[in-house]
C-alpha cells in the first residue's frame with residue numbers, strides 16, 4: 001500500500017492589537033455590567049485594532065510572518081496561503097493576495113475562505129488536502145478578523161462578545177502520522193436567519209439607507225445560536241472521536257471556538273472532559289471569529305509535546321460547524 005502523507009503544523013503565529021476594550025469600558029457605552037458579561041459569556045476584555053487604514057490583512061500578515069519564522073520557512077518558499085476571514089480588507093481582491101504580497105511570498109497563490117466562525121477550521125482542512133496529496137510542501141493557513149469593523153457599539157447583544165485578532169499556522173508534509181488526522185465539517189443555510197450581516201453583499205448593496213438603518217453590522221439572535229452551538233459542538237466532537245475510536249481520555253487538549261464560556265463548558269461536560277484539558281483565552285480576547293482556534297494553539301503551544309492529541313471544534317454563522325483531530329508535531 002502506498003504510504004500516506006500527513007499535513008503537520010510546523011509553526012504557529014499570532015498577532016493582537018494593543019488596545020483593550022474592557023467590560024468596564026463597555027459599561028460606559030451600553031446598558032450592561034461587568035458581572036453580566038462575565039457570568040453570561042466568560043469575557044473580561046477584547047482587543048480592538050485602531051491602526052488607521054489597517055484591516056484583517058494587517059493582522060494576518062503579522063501572525064503569518066511569525067508562524068513562518070517559527071517554522072523556519074522563508075516567504076518565497078510558500079506555495080499557498082488560505083486566509084479564513086469574515087472581515088476581508090476589501091470585498092475583492094482576496095485578503096490572502098494582499099498578505100502574500102506584503103510578505104513577499106512571491107511564489108504563492110492564495111484565496112480567502114469564509115465560513116463565519118468556522119473559517120479557520122474549514123481553511124485548515126482545505127489547506128491540509130494540498131499537502132496530503134503531495135501537490136504542495138508549504139501551505140499557510142491564516143485566521144484573521146477585525147470584528148470591530150462590523151459591530152454596532154450601541155448593540156449590547158453583540159458588542160460585548162467580539163474582538164479583533166489573528167493567528168496563523170504553517171503546514172508541511174509528514175511521513176509520520178502527525179498533524180491533521182481526521183475531520184468532520186457541516187453546514188446548514190437554514191441557520192442564516194439567526195446570525196448574519198444584512199447589507200453590503202449583492203442582495204443589498206451599500207446605500208444611504210443601509211447605513212442609516214445599521215444594516216452593515218452583525219445581527220445575531222443569541223439564544224437560538226447558543227442552543228444550536230451547544231448541540232453542534234457536541235455532535236462534531238463526538239463524531240470525530242467515534243470515527244477514530246478515541247475517547248475523551250485520549251485527548252491532551254480540547255480546542256473549542258471561543259464564543260461563550262457556557263457553550264464551551266456545556267460541550268466539555270457532555271464529552272466528559274476535565275477542565276484542565278480545555279484551551280481557553282476567551283476571557284482576554286472575546287470572540288475573534290476566524291482567529292480563536294489559532295490563537296488558542298498559539299497560547300497553549302508551550303504546553304504541547306510531539307504526539308499530543310488535540311480536538312478542534314467550532315460552530316458559527318451559516319450555520320457552519322465541525323471538528324478536527326490533530327496530532328501535535330513538535
Ligand code: UT7
Nearest residue numbers: 032033036040117156157160222223225226229259260316
Ligand atoms: O461565534 C458565533 C456563534 N455565536 C455564538 O455562539 C453566540 C451564542 N449566544 C450567546 O453567546 C448568548 O446568547 C449571548 C451572550 C449573546 C446572550 O446571552 P443569553 O444568556 O442568551 O442572554 P439573552 O439574550 O437570553 O438575554 C437575557 C437577558 C435579557 O433580559 P430579559 O429579557 O431577561 O429581561 C436581555 O435583555 O439579558 C439581557 N441582556 C443583557 N443584559 C446586560 C442581553 N444582553 C445584555 C448585556 N448586558 N450585554
